[in-house]
Amino acid sequence: MDDAYDKGAYDEDADARQGPEGPEGASGTRPVRTGDPAEPVGPPPSAPRTGVAALSPRYQVGAALALALVAVAACVHLGMVFLSLAPANTVTKQHGKAIEEWVYPEFEQNWKLFAPNPLQQNIAVQVRADVLAQDGTTTTTGWNDLSAQDGKAIDGSLLPSHTVQNELRRAWDFFVTTHGTDNRPIGLRGSLSEQYLRRIVVMRMYEGDATSEKGTIERVQVRSSTTNVPPPDWSGEKVSDTPVYRVLPWWTVTPDEANGGVR
Structure with a gap:
């Protein structure tokens, strides 16, 4: 009885392959099993976006322009301060007044x-x-x-x-x-x-x-x-x-x- 029971035991895989018209179905394709927790149903949810990436495209463009303007202003300011401290050169001779108006008096530097x-x-x-x-x-x-x-x-x-x-x-x-x-x-x-x-x-x-x-x-x-x-x-x-x-x-x-x- 034990051998008979073992041989005739319920074969889950065979039952899953049994279709309405044969073990593999009329079309010969294997039916898709559902409800098995071992098989993912769909793609995993993506992580929420943060920072600039979370903004809409229009605001992303605005943020990029604002950062670019800040970077340009910082570079111009550092360049002006450097030229105000550097020895006399062609740039300071031609644009000395503009440099002084930008730097003095709030941003004046010295070597004291x-x-x-x-x-x-x-x-x-x-x-x-x-x-x-x-x-x-x-x-x-x-x-x-x-x-x-x-x-x-x-x-x-x-x-x-x-x-x-x-x-x-x-x-x-x-x-x-x-x-x-x-x-x-x-x-x-x-x-x-x-x-x-x-x-x-x-x-x-x-x-x-x-x-x-x-x-x-x-x-x-x-x-x-x-x-x-x-x-x-x-x-x-x-x-x-x-x-x-x-x-x-x-x-x-x-x-x-x-x-x-x-x-």
């Missing part, structure tokens, strides 16, 4: 970090203003030490603002390098440096001076206070600790600045 004789002086920029009050009277403010205000804002800060650290200092350096000791401009960038420095000090006076906040600034005067850094005790060097002032002439504030254009 690698100077063999670093600065040994503390330079503070101070400003006072003539303020027209609402009753028609004019008041001259005291000297406001803007550099001291920046130093106070930086002191103890783990992440000090780049603007607080460098805006006023770089503006003063820009002015000094484009003016002689008589405070007269040298070259084409002199007037630009005056305008840049004036706008900064007017803005700072409107923000931090009580008298300026209540009226309209008509004129400003800027000065620098230079003090030698004390040498270490072991050096034996003696330097003066008396500040030296460089006082600039009064500058008339333009109407757009006086009316709050730079507030």
